[in-house]
Amino acid sequence: MNEQIEQTDDRERIERKDQNEFTASLKSRDTEEQIDIWFYRPIGLRIAKACARLNITPNTVTITSIYIGVVAGILFYWNNIWINIIGMLLLIFANSLDSADGQLARLTNNKSRFGRILDGIAGDFWFGAIAIALSLRLMHAGWSPFVWILAVVSGLSHVIQSAMADYYRNLYLYFLKGDSGSEFDNSKDVEKQINDFTGIRRFAMKTYHNYTKIQESASPWLQKFLHKLRIEPDFMTPELRNGFLVANKPLMKYTNIIQFNTRVIFLFIWLFIGQPWLYFLFDIFILNPIMLYLISRQERYCRKTLAQVAKNN
Template sequence: METTTTPKQETEEVKKDISAFENSLKSNDTEEQIDIWFYRPIGYQIALFCARVGIRPNPVTIISIFFGVAAGILFYFQDLWINVIGMLSLMFANSLDSADGQLARMTNDKSRLGRILDGVAGDFWFIAIHIALCLRLMDEGWSAWIWVPGVVAGFSHMIQSAMADYYRNVHLFFIKGTSGSELDNSRDLQKEYDAMSWTSQFGMKLIARLYLNYTKEQEFFSPKLQKLLKVVKEKYRNGLPGRLVTDFRAQNKPLMKYTNIVQFNTRVIFLFVWLFLDQSWIYFLFDIFVLNPILIYMIVKQEKVSGHFYKEITAGNYNG
């Protein structure tokens, strides 16, 4: 006998699917609309498939690196259709990058290596892209001086992405605690690094060294935030006061839009536009003269928020 589902049961199934999808996200506060509409749904389907067949998050991240680097190589060619294939490859790489985190949250399969790989994956993509664009422009007749803006833009991108990622995790730490955040600090990472052996753990120690440098860079650009995090961890060992969580979220949430602007979607949209116009050199200028001022503004605003809450906490206004 065939079983039929009632409208009520179908509604409940839809609600479960929506809830499962939302649980695979970090937080609506830190998600960009393009990601929620496009990349996260695709990533979720990839994550569901990987969970069914037993693929873990780290291999998904590694595969995304290959697709992202392949995209960069394809941007070297001056044939637009090859560039379009590169664009699709880069979009798929970002979908995989979304899927690895969603898969990790769905299966509770989180690891320090996964966090490190996720942090550096985008850097591999854009290193390949910057190298390819410099070589392409030299083939078009530009002098070797094009490597100067190419390299400056590359370092700019790495700082922009590192700080955006850091501020997102700080926000998640305040609203979700340590379980909902991937916030690290150089002090703990240094202890882990020192405990490793170059002889027996060469690969992991090298990765740990790179990640330690990455974290120190984030901390260098956020001195007031470091003071805030230190006092918070010393004062609220059993969890943050609800009023502090509410107040921090209210003041810090508006800054999340800047972390989105300097991340993947904005730069890639403009990169694609300039590739279509065959004016790829503008991408370097955009990174340096548009995204860097936004980065500076983001850092200044975040430091202002951090300074405010440091004063409030040390004054005893969040003791309850």
């Protein structure tokens, strides 16, 4: 009887340890999508723990995910569903690695700005390869070269959507956890650090600087809100912080919708029904309006908050 009780206690301790490790590997449950919680994060944690034992760095995992994701995208060129399914599985694996790199960085406290940048652009490589492969596939099927216009508009839409989703999530984490729990950046700080790097890292920093400029250009009222935070430390009251989190938590679902999972689920549907051109239209006419709605909600909150503060003063 005592032996059974001890075995039960051991199982409970192991389960608590695993749960604590899983929680520590997440940025925040508020910003995580359910598909990630159920699928990608558990797989990513296993990969992260294996990499930690083998002394594999987060950047190595990210670079591996880029190669696998690009190969996956290339496989969508062929109008053969079995080849496409292999591409789908590789893309899922690439995203599992992309989840694992961040979890590994948080578990081992091996974080770096270059790793953050590399992780941020990984998806752009995957979806760039997908857009090129689908365009060539459609051209081979007899489509006009004008399909490349759709591909470029879709690609630019994807870049902006990803940039804004990432920006708002990290802003939320900044209010939730402060500097230590967020990767929130601004273009001026990034610009100052460009000269600290050389070669490919310098190129990555310049790319990331442009990335942050896109984020800031699309959110003028948020920039005024952040400027007030920087110049007036007392502006960040507990009430303001809590109000921001309450107002922005519902917006996190929209940042997830315009990211990987929704886009890929519908990409797979379009491939299964043999209509890959719908991928471009979905990006442009479905995900873009969702992004614009997200931006408008955030901008409206910042404008209203600044007006209320000015009125009270």
